[in-house]
Amino acid sequence: MILADTSVLIxxxxxxxxxxxxxxxxxxATCYLVEAELYKGTRLARQTTMGEKQVxxxxxxxxxxxxxxxxxxxxxxxxxxxxxIEDIDLMIAGICISNESSIVTRDSDFQxxxxxxxxxx
Numbered sequence: 001m002i003l004a005d006t007s008v009l010i011x012x013x014x015x016x017x018x019x020x021x022x023x024x025x026x027x028x029a030t031c032y033l034v035e036a037e038l039y040k041g042t043r044l045a046r047q048t049t050m051g052e053k054q055v056x057x058x059x060x061x062x063x064x065x066x067x068x069x070x071x072x073x074x075x076x077x078x079x080x081x082x083x084x085i086e087d088i089d090l091m092i093a094g095i096c097i098s099n100e101s102s103i104v105t106r107d108s109d110f111q112x113x114x115x116x117x118x119x120x121x
Contacts, residue, residue, distance in 0.1 A: 001063045002026035003096050005105035006037040008121065013038075013054050017121070025104050025119050029063035031095045033088055067091075070098040078113065085109050 002025045004012075009030070011017035022028055035055070042051025075087075075094035082090060089109055093116045096103050102117035103110055110118045 001029040001065065001099075001101050002119070003031060003034070003065055003092070003099075003101050003103045004028045004062065005092065005103055005107055005110070006034050006041075007106035008104055009034065009038060009058060010041065011106065013058060021121060022104050025102070027063055028061075028104075029065045029101065030059055031065045031092060032067060033092050033095070035059055037088070065095050065099045065101055067095050068098055071095045074098050074115075078115070082113060085112060 004022050008017065008022050012019050012022065019028070038055045038059075039052065042048050042055060045051060071091075071094045074097050075091045078090045078093055079087065086109070089107065092103070093110065093113050097115055102119060104119045104121055106121060108120060110116060111120060
């Protein structure tokens with residue numbers, strides 16, 4: 001599985017990116033952090049009901065990478081090394097690495113993480 005970052009899923013939800021473009025890299029997965037960012041976005045956009053339905057549909061169609069103690073340890077290691085990258089991005093990277101998964105994203109910060117296989121679309 002390949003984790004689809006929030007930036008990719010938002011563009012799919014907006015109709016700005018075809019899901020098949022992300023899926024060509026493998027079966028798409030999310031994690032709780034990506035899901036939380038998506039739900040937060042529906043609140044900020046003040047489109048809670050409609051937005052949550054759209055997010056729910058996309059989350060149901062994807063796999064899910066779980067956060068583990070190994071993910072937490074990996075985050076701590078990454079934070080020591082990559083102090084200029086946002087914590088949430090490092091947590092997502094830790095989940096990917098501990099699940100031996102790559103990430104598909106539009107956020108170039110992930111490319112800075114040498115331990116992570118990153119596909120920018």
